[in-house]
Amino acid sequence: MDEADDRLTPLRERVEPAWERYWWNCGDGWVDLLVRLAEDLSTISANWTLSQVKSKFGSLDFYASPHADDPDVQQRFDARVREAQTEASSTCETCGTPGVLRIEPESGWYLTLCQTHADQIGTETWKRS
Structure with missing residues (x-):
């Protein structure tokens, strides 16, 4: 997957500057589920940022932060990431x-x-x- 792929825009625009060169290491097969994840996370936290997305040991690693002080927001954010990881584990x-x-x-x-x-x-x- 070319990280310049337009489908990745919802993710790319959330990448923290320090991670711009290293943020993406996944195959094409997870792009659609990651785009859905990005859209859902944006409804949970408008200010979330992304550090890295990668496949590690056949599982999805998704490093992101909602940048919210509200524990409910953090809980919902983390739960949605876990859902995507579960989906990726069978995709x-x-x-x-x-x-x-x-x-x-x-x-x-x-x-x-x-x-x-x-x-x-x-x-x-x-x-x-």
Whole structure:
């Protein structure tokens, strides 16, 4: 994903200046759910800012702050982020269709992928030991 993609504007305009070079590290498949998240967060807190969005161990990491003193605002903000993280955990990072957590055997990277994209790079479904 090119971070200059116009779909990312609702997120990009919230990035804190110190994070401008490092804020995005996700595949195309999560863009729509992240745009919905940004829209929802804007209804919770008009002044929220974003530090970083990335895929880490096949999960969505979303670092943002509502910049609000009201504990209810913080709670609602955090709850909405958790909802998006839950949605991402079953959404292919590449294309946005349903996916599951997988591991790439050679690198050990964890990714959430649909079967089609898993087959393309030779991942295995992750199983708890």
